[in-house]
Amino acid sequence: MTRKKVKLSYITKNSARKATFKKRKKGLLKKASELSALCGTEASVIIYSLSNTQPEVWPSPAGAQQMLSEFKKMPKMDQSMGMMSQESFLRERITKDNIQLKR
Amino acid sequence: MTRKKVKLSYITKNSARKATFKKRKKGLLKKASELSALCGTEASVIIYSLSNTQPEVWPSPAGAQQMLSEFKKMPKMDQSMGMMSQESFLRERITKDNIQLKR
DNA sequence: ATAACTATGTTTAGATA
DNA sequence: ATATCTAAACATAGTTA
Numbered sequence: 001m002t003r004k005k006v007k008l009s010y011i012t013k014n015s016a017r018k019a020t021f022k023k024r025k026k027g028l029l030k031k032a033s034e035l036s037a038l039c040g041t042e043a044s045v046i047i048y049s050l051s052n053t054q055p056e057v058w059p060s061p062a063g064a065q066q067m068l069s070e071f072k073k074m075p076k077m078d079q080s081m082g083m084m085s086q087e088s089f090l091r092e093r094i095t096k097d098n099i100q101l102k103r
Numbered sequence: 104m105t106r107k108k109v110k111l112s113y114i115t116k117n118s119a120r121k122a123t124f125k126k127r128k129k130g131l132l133k134k135a136s137e138l139s140a141l142c143g144t145e146a147s148v149i150i151y152s153l154s155n156t157q158p159e160v161w162p163s164p165a166g167a168q169q170m171l172s173e174f175k176k177m178p179k180m181d182q183s184m185g186m187m188s189q190e191s192f193l194r195e196r197i198t199k200d201n202i203q204l205k206r
Numbered sequence: 207a208t209a210a211c212t213a214t215g216t217t218t219a220g221a222t223a
Numbered sequence: 224a225t226a227t228c229t230a231a232a233c234a235t236a237g238t239t240a
Contacts, residue, residue, distance in 0.1 A: 006219080028138055048146065
C-alpha cells in the first residue's frame with residue numbers, strides 16, 4: 001500500500017509510471033470538474049499524454065482555445081500577473097518514452 | 104470541520120465560495136505539477152477566475168497555447184478521441200458574480 | 207477577510223487476482 | 224496489462240484567532 005511518502009520525481013519504471021499517470025489524470029480531471037461545479041468557474045486542463053499522440057483536453061479544446069484567446073487580448077502587464085513560473089519540461093524524455101512505449 | 108460529504112453544487116455564499124476557490128485552485132495546481140513531475144508529462148491548467156478579470160494559466164500561457172496549436176494540427180478524427188464531453192458552463196452566473204464581488 | 211488548525215473525506219501506491 | 228482493494232498520505236470544510 002502507499003506506505004511511502006510520495007517521492008516527487010520521475011517514475012522510471014514504465015509500467016508503474018503508466019499506471020500512476022492513468023490514476024492521477026483521472027483524479028486531476030475530477031478535481032477540475034469539482035472546482036467548476038462548486039465555484040461556477042470555467043477551467044480547462046490540457047494534458048500532453050505520454051502514450052498518446054494527441055494531448056487530452058478537458059472539457060473541450062474549443063473551450064480552452066477560447067479562454068486563451070481572451071487571455072491574449074489583455075495587456076501584457078495583466079497577463080504576467082496571472083502566470084506562475086515553472087521551468088519548461090522534459091520534452092526529450094517524453095519523446096523517448098513514446099518510442100519506447102508505443103503501446 | 105469537514106464533517107459532511109461535499110455536496111457538489113454551486114456554493115451560493117460569496118465568502119465561502121471564494122475561500123473554497125482559493126483552496127481548491129491551489130490543490131488543483133499542485134496535482135497538476137505532481138503529474139508533470141512523476142510522469143514527465145506536460146500539462147496545462149487554465150482557470151477562468153471568478154474574481155479576477157484574466158484567467159490564470161499554469162504553467163504558462165505560452166505553453167498552453169503551444170499545446171493547443173499542436174492539437175489543432177491533428178486530423179479531426181484524432182481530436183475527438185482526446186475530448187471528454189461536458190456541457191459548457193455558467194458564464195452568466197460568473198459575470199454576475201464578478202460585478203457583485205469586484206473585490 | 208486571511209491564516210492556521212484539524213477532523214474527516216478523498217486520493218492513490220503498492221499489493222493482489 | 225487491467226481491476227479491485229486497502230492503508231497511508233493527502234486535501235479540505237468548517238472552525239477558530
